[in-house]
Amino acid sequence: MADDAFQVELSDDLDGARLSGELDLLVYEKADVALSPLFEARGDVTLDVSNLTFIDSSGIRLFVRLERGIRDRGVLHLRGPSPHIARVFEVAGLPGLGIVIDEVEGA
Amino acid sequence: MPDAGIATKAYPAASTSLLSDVRRFVAAASKPYLGQPSIHDLTLAVTEACANAIRHSGTGEIRVTVHVEGACVEIVVEDDGVYRMTLPVMDGDPGSHRGMYLMAAMVDDFSLRRGTAANTGTTVRLTKCASVTPSLSSPS
Numbered sequence A: 001m002a003d004d005a006f007q008v009e010l011s012d013d014l015d016g017a018r019l020s021g022e023l024d025l026l027v028y029e030k031a032d033v034a035l036s037p038l039f040e041a042r043g044d045v046t047l048d049v050s051n052l053t054f055i056d057s058s059g060i061r062l063f064v065r066l067e068r069g070i071r072d073r074g075v076l077h078l079r080g081p082s083p084h085i086a087r088v089f090e091v092a093g094l095p096g097l098g099i100v101i102d103e104v105e106g107a
Numbered sequence B: 001m002p003d004a005g006i007a008t009k010a011y012p013a014a015s016t017s018l019l020s021d022v023r024r025f026v027a028a029a030s031k032p033y034l035g036q037p038s039i040h041d042l043t044l045a046v047t048e049a050c051a052n053a054i055r056h057s058g059t060g061e062i063r064v065t066v067h068v069e070g071a072c073v074e075i076v077v078e079d080d081g082v083y084r085m086t087l088p089v090m091d092g093d094p095g096s097h098r099g100m101y102l103m104a105a106m107v108d109d110f111s112l113r114r115g116t117a118a119n120t121g122t123t124v125r126l127t128k129c130a131s132v133t134p135s136l137s138s139p140s
Helices: A025-040 A055-068 A082-090 B016-032 B037-056 B098-106
Strands: A007-010 A016-023 A045-055 A076-079 A101-103 B007-012 B062-068 B072-079 B109-113 B123-129
Touching: A016 A025, A016 A055, A025 A055, A025 A082, A025 B016, A025 B037, A045 A082, A045 B037, A045 B109, A055 A076, A055 B037, A055 B098, A082 B037, A082 B098, A101 B109, B007 B016, B016 B037, B016 B062, B016 B072, B016 B109, B037 B062, B037 B072, B062 B109, B098 B123
Parallel strands: A016 A045, A045 A076, A076 A101
Antiparallel strands: A007 A016, B007 B062, B062 B072, B072 B123, B109 B123
């Protein structure tokens, strides 16, 4: 399996996940299924995206859907994006949708 | 060494690794000419163009060509399908047409030739230029 294969590791409390690899249209369904427990989260959800190496509009769409799913109960945080991923979040307008981008110092 | 800066690869549209394969091809071909941030931008734009072809065109194959012109890398994405024209609708869905918007935002220039039922084959051209011009005194 390539190093850049998309992977999801859910937190034990089901209030977040660690994402790694490349998130694009062709792994969208896999990502959707893997993250589906988080749509039922009771509060804030934090996705650690520090090991995400690529994201396209499909991945952005998934985050937007997740934010909509939990909006009544909590806030979606995207933690530690690389400069490129952070720029994609910005250009795609995620901060304007209420999704919080947590930049990590020294990441 | 004619056409040294030109390379084409063809991918079956049904390939489950098409998008990552295309990104590796484009990144490797662009590396001598663009910085890493620009390569990231270009691979995102190319991914969106290919994803659009996979989702909507009905093509069996996608061809990706890399041209180098001066400080710019042009990627041409071609399919054999029909481009489904949809206008951005302000329907309150923040996800609608984000792919096309991202594609356009990531490159310096782009163009689209739409495949139709009578004349199939959509061509998307995406151009990314090195952000720092090596020499202002280069002959034009």
